[in-house]
Amino acid sequence: MRISLTVNGARREADLWGGESLLAVLRDTLELPGSKNACEQGECGSCSVLLDGELVCSCLVLAAQADGHAVVTVEGLADGEELHPVQQAFVDAGAVQCGFCTPGLVVAVTDLLSSTPDPGDDEIREALSGNLCRCTGYAKIFDAVHLAAERR
Numbered sequence: 701m702r703i704s705l706t707v708n709g710a711r712r713e714a715d716l717w718g719g720e721s722l723l724a725v726l727r728d729t730l731e732l733p734g735s736k737n738a739c740e741q742g743e744c745g746s747c748s749v750l751l752d753g754e755l756v757c758s759c760l761v762l763a764a765q766a767d768g769h770a771v772v773t774v775e776g777l778a779d780g781e782e783l784h785p786v787q788q789a790f791v792d793a794g795a796v797q798c799g800f801c802t803p804g805l806v807v808a809v810t811d812l813l814s815s816t817p818d819p820g821d822d823e824i825r826e827a828l829s830g831n832l833c834r835c836t837g838y839a840k841i842f843d844a845v846h847l848a849a850e851r852r
């Protein structure tokens with residue numbers, strides 16, 4: 701089947717089989733590898749994207765469900781060469797180690813700050829509970845969220 705969707709503001713089309721995930725189509729067909737594939741079962745959040753403005757694990761969404769809808773991936777957040785403020789805050793706070801979780805966290809934090817501009821630690825913990833990081837111990841990630849909130 702063929703689907704047509706908006707990805708990072710651009711109209712895109714993709715041929716796929718009915719059981720293919722949105723994550724697979726983003727990475728393999730549309731050549732947007734920013735969303736990471738770590739578990740493929742909704743456990744880690746490394747594949748987080750916005751689907752019509754709602755945070756989803758793209759590994760759990762059928763690509764066919766995105767037909768006619770709008771997707772924003774981590775690649776769609778930066779403004780050309782200029783990092784998105786959340787990306788810059790992750791860099792400045794030293795919240796990136798191996799970086800595998802980072803794209804999903806950046807999308808999730810962007811989503812959090814759009815609804816909660818100055819989140820407390822409990823709100824951050826709740827919002828990021830679906831995003832696993834195996835490296836940082838989360839302290840620097842919390843610093844990055846607070847830094848991004850301060851700069852908004």
Ligand code: FES
Pocket residue numbers: 736737738739740741742743744745746747748757758759760
């Ligand atoms: S790859 Fe989607 S939640 Fe882990």
Ligand code: FES
Pocket residue numbers: 795796797798799800801802832833834835836
């Ligand atoms: S920085 Fe390595 S998993 Fe988070």
